[in-house]
Amino acid sequence: MSGYPEYMQASLKKVAATRPARLEKAREGREVVKAMTLAEREDVLNKFHPDYLPDARKPVRVGPNKGEEMTSRVVDLLESYPRINPDDFDLSEPDYDTDVLIIGGGGGGCMAAIQVANAGMNAVLATKLRVGDSNSMMSQGGMQAAVNPHDSPTIHYLDAIGGGHFDNNPELVQAMTIDAPRIAAYLEELGVMWDKDSEGRLMTESGGGTSRRRMLSCRDYTGAEIQRVLRDEVKNHPDKITIVEYSPAVELLLDEAGEAAGALLYNMETGEYNVVRAHSVIISTGGYGRLHIKGFATTNHYGATADGLVMAYHAGTKLLYMDSVQFHPTGAAYPEQIVGFLITEKVRGLGGQPVNKEGELFVFPLEPRDVEAASFIRESTERSLGIETPTGRVGVWLDSPIVNLLNGPGTIQTALPAMVRQLKRFGIDMTSEPMLVYPTLHYQNGGIEINADTETTLAGLYAAGEISGGVHGRNRLMGNSILDYNVFGYRAGHAAVQRAKALVDRPPAKLHMDHVRAYRKELEEAGIPETSHAPILLPEYRNPEVLKKHRKDYDPFLGEFI
Amino acid sequence: MVDNPRTPPIITAMEEKEVEVKAPAQEKVPDESPKENLIPVFIMGKRFFVPESFTIITAMEYVGFQFKNAVGCREGFCGACATIYRLEGDYKLRTGLACQTVVEPNMHLAQIPFTPAVKAVYDISKLKPELVSIQRYYPEVFRCVACNSCTKACPQEIEVMDYIQAVKRGDLETAADLSFDCIMCGLCAVRCPAEMVQFNIALLARRLTGRYLLPRSHHLEKRLAEQREGSYEKDIEELMGLSRKGLTKRYTERDLDFEVF
Known part of the structure; x- marks a missing residue:
């Protein structure tokens, strides 16, 4: 039938x-x-x-990328006012003191956390929903890695950079394609069940824009298989990794030198705010599918609301290629x-x-x-x-x-x-x-500018996965996103550990949110009215008829009376 | 009583003799829903009218719930939205994923956002791919009474009981294969009278299989050996040194070769 x-x-x-x-x-x-x-x-x-389309992009009026054209919905989000007022918080007694704070519990965050634990350091892994709740969990098709004899990282490099219309940051593509076979082997060591034939040869398929069969897979649960193994491994280090679920970060915290040194977490269940202080901060909060750019439906996870992008931008981090959306x-x-x-x-x-x-x-x-x-x-x-x-x-x-x-x-x-x-x-x-x-609507091609060590333009802040920009230029090929978060999650973990080791003996950092005050001032001076707040944390799918019956002074985005 | 009209008045036989039993007072419930194509569902006992074609998740949002948990990928991959429900006039307790289950008239539902679960802490590099590894961390696997409740509860239609039997036989590879599509929603563990956590047992079986039991890829090992020589770094650096025009030429002239190996 x-x-x-x-x-x-x-x-x-x-x-x-x-x-x-x-x-x-x-x-x-x-x-x-x-x-x-x-x-x-x-x-x-x-x-x-x-x-x-004619109104797809507009220039952003504030922040480090001021004057640059970006996707209009992203501009609206970046021109929203911060959710919190820095004056409301005492940052002098952190609730968590750790070596590395990781914001985002998807594939990149988990991969990074495992590296921190393996290096013998401590991590706080803060995430908006549950560990593993992410787009990483949902990817189906596969991960690119040049493992076949007639393929090579060089050919992979050429495919990725051509697919990205030659706008990719070459250093990042090099890191990704060179690391790919190593990552495939590392995941196998952790117990990921790659599809293989009876002789152990990895099954490979083609993807859009690839000139070889290079797609490794785990049936069509590739993302789920990798993510559940990474999550399990994170949970195998309870002495090193503190998992804080249902607690999205809402702003980054900086130290006296203006470097990243923590974040303010919002416990969505109890409404309390918690302060985390760390030597290094990794941000891996994923992308923005739930912004429904141009009204498109999305493949993305419920949590994909670009929170990290907003926070990092408030703190002065430069973004790259935010004019390019993957459908x-x-x-x-x-x-x-x-x-x-x-x-x-x-x-x-x-x-x-x-x-x-x-x-x-x-x-x-x-x-x-x-x-x-x-x-x-x-x-x-x-x-x-x-x-x-x-x-x-x-x-x-x-x-x-x-x-x-x-x-x-x-x-x-x-x-x-x-x-x-x-x-x-x-x-x-x-x-x-x-x-x-x-x-x-599938993927955020652009994001926070990073180098091959995942360093952003803000010292102390590292970014990995979909939140970063430059790896894929203006168009990502299939199978390079799983690879991206694994490669750069791994690298972020190691880079953050290096920094934390160097800072471990310093006196406790004095935390502040002056950047949030400055950002608010910049918005005001640009004459932008305070009609919305960000990060939004949750998409809004409630029936407008119901929202109309809320109290007039209730802000559903902030979850508070204003 | 309105919330669940099926609930009978609780009266013992003894009381029945002494007390005249009256039918419970029924609050007037309109038979017709307020709008066309809306059907009644009971969310944690409370009645709402929702569009008939919606999934449980979208129906709950329609009536004003904003999820802060019990929701995730919304496409059936993450297991965050495990839900139990009963249908009017049916004793059967049903299970499903809220994002993948379309509402039915007079469905009585509750979500299970979290399953308390035993999760072993182990070092995968120190384990053997044998039954003893699982037995050590999850001895309760031998409490299985083969009632099949787990299989019946699985929204992924996995033969849960069969993979538990495979584990008990020490056949980890079969357990890994049968459990592969598990999204760890927890419904099997909630229904299990032997109180085991099937999904974590399966995860351990799969990790042991992936690391130790599946044959190694010689191609991959060879590639890694080549890379230790560093040969590809140089090739890529050459490409990195090209002008955009030169790179474009190399890209458009690259050969396509879709041979399998």
Whole structure:
């Protein structure tokens, strides 16, 4: 029985009718559709990628990047007033004194915490929800590492930097691609179960923009498998790592020299604020999908609200490429309950093909993500060859049944169990019918500027993972985000330990939030009205009808009466 | 009584003789929901009307809950939103993930944001990939009475009881394979009459399998050996020295090779 409404059946028949010919071409190993030239890529991006819409960007009026154009929603967040008033807090008696404070309990934060513990130092790992609650947990497809004989870190480097439109920071790409095989081995040592054949060879798949099969995977639970192992390892060091859950940081704290030396945590359950003092601070709070830029649905975790970005910016840290948003080409577009959910790129890595209403394969299936996404938008808008959903959305087909025909029966079930299960829950059998997909807000390409040691422009502050910018230029390739948080989480842990070791004998730092006062003043002087506050911590999904019935002086973002 | 009309008045047989039993006073409940396509659900006993196609998470947000816990990835990968519920007129206690379960009329639900769980602290490099390693930290695995409650509770449709049996046989690889799709939501442990924490036992079995039992990749070992020579640093530094134009040329001229190995 079809999982799709009656009116879509004619189009589904066309997809099935063109499948044998498409399959034959793919079987012969021919290019199923010609890949775009750089000029063609640029053209489709300029016309159809959401980053290039007229009001997509505007200049930010305050802070270290003042005058620079950024994504408009990000500018609004950076031009929001701090949530707290520094005068309300006594910072002289910290609740936690530690060597390294790690803000963010996703993959990068966990990887860093393990390094700190292994170096014999203490860490506080503060996180907004539970340890492991993160986008890291959700990534499905895989992690790039050049392990095959005919591949190399050099080729990986070239793929990553071309995919990022040559805007990547070369030093960071070098670090990432060189470290990749080591990281794969390190994770194996920790007990991560990479997909292997019976002789131990790591299974590799292609990804958009890669010139080799380089994607290591753990079925399609790659992120979940790595994250649950890292979380478990963090919990194997209770004497070294203090985990503080449900306590997001709301501002960084600086020392007398103006260097990062702690953070103010907000216990969301009790409403109390806690002060953490540390020799080094690592920030790894992830990205901003839950800002729903341009109204797009997102693949991101509930907690992805760019909190760390805001705090670091308040403290004077420079940001990079905050004008560039990654839209994943294949977000679910039907049924309504799963709109925006990630349909892993691995489906296309295994041979899945994007086809339009007429059953035509309209784009090379593995273009870099931004190009692929822009092509989907072009097909659905200008060319009117998308498929409308009953709720007025539009999407294109991602022909998944072809995967089993191409690779043998049962491939989908073995390689993509999460995908099969998730769609089955909502009535779609991806082994017999295609999926309906449309681009969805996926990744923050830019972020805090770092060097290969994860140092930011603020001494004492290190950044790792999606919160950082420069690794991926203006477009990240599939499989480089898991790699990014592992490589730079690892490096951040070691760099933070080096600094902490050097400072361990200094007298206790005198903490302050003068930077928050200064930031507020800068906002006032720029004539920006105080209509919103940040970091926002939680996205707002409550029914406006309910919010209207709150007390008028209640600020739902601050959770307080104002 | 309004919150749960199924609850019968609690009266013993003895009292019944002495007291005239009256039907409990029913507060007037409108039969029709206030708006079209809204259905009644009971969230921790309290009735709300929610859109019929919503998931539990989105339905709760619709009526005004803002989650500070019991929510996570919202796509079925993190296990933060474990939920138990009953349907009207049905004794069965059901389980699900709030982000993956669509509301049903007269569903009575409560979320379980946290499962108290035994978690062993160990050094993976000092363990052997054998039953004894698990037995040492989780001896309660032998309390399993094979009731299958865990399997029935699993929202991922994992054969939980089967992997526990595999652990008991010392077959860690099978346990790792069967438990692989576990998202550690905790529902198996909550339902287990033997009071074990299946998801942590499985995690240990998988880590031992990943580290010790799966065959090593020779390609990876070879690559690491090459890298110890430092050969790729130089190659990449050469690329780093190129102009943007030169780099673009190298990129567009790179060969595509999708051979498996």
